[in-house]
Amino acid sequence: MDFEAPPTDLVTLTRHILSQQLALGEKATGDLTLLLMGIQVTSKYIASNVRKARLINLVGLAGASNVQGEDQKKLDVLSNDIMVNALSASGKVGVMVSEEIDDAIIVKGSKGTYACVFDPLDGSSNIDAGVNVGTIFGVYKIKEGSTGGISDVLRPGKEMVAAGYTMYGSSCNLVLTTGNGVDGFTLDESLGEFILTHPDIRIPDRGKIYSFNEGNSLHFYPPTIDYLNSIKFPANNKPYSARYIGSMVADVHRTLLYGGIFGYPDDKKSKDGKLRMLYEAFPMAFLTEQAGGAAITGSQRILDVIPKNIHGRCPVFLGSKDDVADVQALYAKWD
Numbered sequence: 001m002d003f004e005a006p007p008t009d010l011v012t013l014t015r016h017i018l019s020q021q022l023a024l025g026e027k028a029t030g031d032l033t034l035l036l037m038g039i040q041v042t043s044k045y046i047a048s049n050v051r052k053a054r055l056i057n058l059v060g061l062a063g064a065s066n067v068q069g070e071d072q073k074k075l076d077v078l079s080n081d082i083m084v085n086a087l088s089a090s091g092k093v094g095v096m097v098s099e100e101i102d103d104a105i106i107v108k109g110s111k112g113t114y115a116c117v118f119d120p121l122d123g124s125s126n127i128d129a130g131v132n133v134g135t136i137f138g139v140y141k142i143k144e145g146s147t148g149g150i151s152d153v154l155r156p157g158k159e160m161v162a163a164g165y166t167m168y169g170s171s172c173n174l175v176l177t178t179g180n181g182v183d184g185f186t187l188d189e190s191l192g193e194f195i196l197t198h199p200d201i202r203i204p205d206r207g208k209i210y211s212f213n214e215g216n217s218l219h220f221y222p223p224t225i226d227y228l229n230s231i232k233f234p235a236n237n238k239p240y241s242a243r244y245i246g247s248m249v250a251d252v253h254r255t256l257l258y259g260g261i262f263g264y265p266d267d268k269k270s271k272d273g274k275l276r277m278l279y280e281a282f283p284m285a286f287l288t289e290q291a292g293g294a295a296i297t298g299s300q301r302i303l304d305v306i307p308k309n310i311h312g313r314c315p316v317f318l319g320s321k322d323d324v325a326d327v328q329a330l331y332a333k334w335d
């Protein structure tokens with residue numbers, strides 16, 4: 001094998017974020033940069049704990065349940081505390097919403113200009129089997145005149161200024177948008193740095209993979225059933241392949257890279273679906289649109305939905321724009 005020298009001009013996440021800040025010139029205060037640096041560190045720390053979980057007795061339940069009535073895993077609680085502490089300490093965050101905490105967290109005495117919403121460890125039902133999990137986050141700028149309160153987060157996803165996720169899998173990947181396309185970074189553990197490995201991610205306009213929990217089919221509404229039938233029994237005899245991990249971060253990551261559609265619909269049992277608007281649906285919809293895809297509730301663009309409460313849910317169909325348009329057409333006929 002020919003010797004190939006290692007790259008000598010690495011673009012780290014820090015370098016990438018700083019260069020985006022520099023490109024904004026004097027308009028940029030550097031506050032978002034510092035906030036994202038905080039998220040970068042929490043991602044590394046959570047990644048390290050997820051990797052060692054089995055060895056240091058971090059698997060299993062913590063013994064409490066969260067606001068959704070779900071049992072909290074030890075790693076859910078740990079990841080939440082890591083994020084709350086790091087973001088509070090950044091001095092740039094005035095208000096936070098975490099999947100694991102009932103009320104919005106107001107950072108006392110903070111002059112932070114941003115609000116951060118997050119699911120510290122999504123897909124935690126997969127943790128004990130060593131399957132991919134992830135952190136999802138979204139960032140709003142606190143409104144002028146506000147000192148940071150609940151009204152700063154009860155806003156549609158289209159007002160987010162940044163969003164992303166970190167996936168803890170066979171590699172640790174951080175995928176980020178600040179409204180200027182989507183870039184993906186891979187953690188080089190020997191350097192302790194996220195390196196730009198997936199610049200300017202673009203979703204193909206049409207894919208060949210669908211990702212739904214079809215175990216809920218009994219409850220699905222007609223448009224969802226019709227859509228799934230259309231891709232499983234197509235006229236061209238080329239059915240889509242099924243891939244469903246049950247970790248939104250992993251299912252969306254594959255969808256961003258390979259194309260296709262991920263769906264968690266509303267149904268007769270769950271009238272708003274399962275996924276939480278603020279810290280699951282909005283960040284993923286923002287990333288998907290920035291990568292050239294689409295994200296809808298069935299009838300409406302997800303980023304236009306106005307949340308009524310901080311843990312509210314909404315149906316999600318996201319991915320390749322032609323695939324999502326097919327779902328939307330079926331919902332439009334049904335409405």
Ligand code: AHM
Binds near residue numbers: 124125251264
């Ligand atoms: P969680 O926040 O309690 O982990 O739940 C969210 C997860 C998503 O990652 C995933 O897309 C979905 O729940 C899977 O749900 P289901 O097990 O019903 O298929």
Ligand code: MG
Binds near residue numbers: 122
């Ligand atoms: Mg979650």
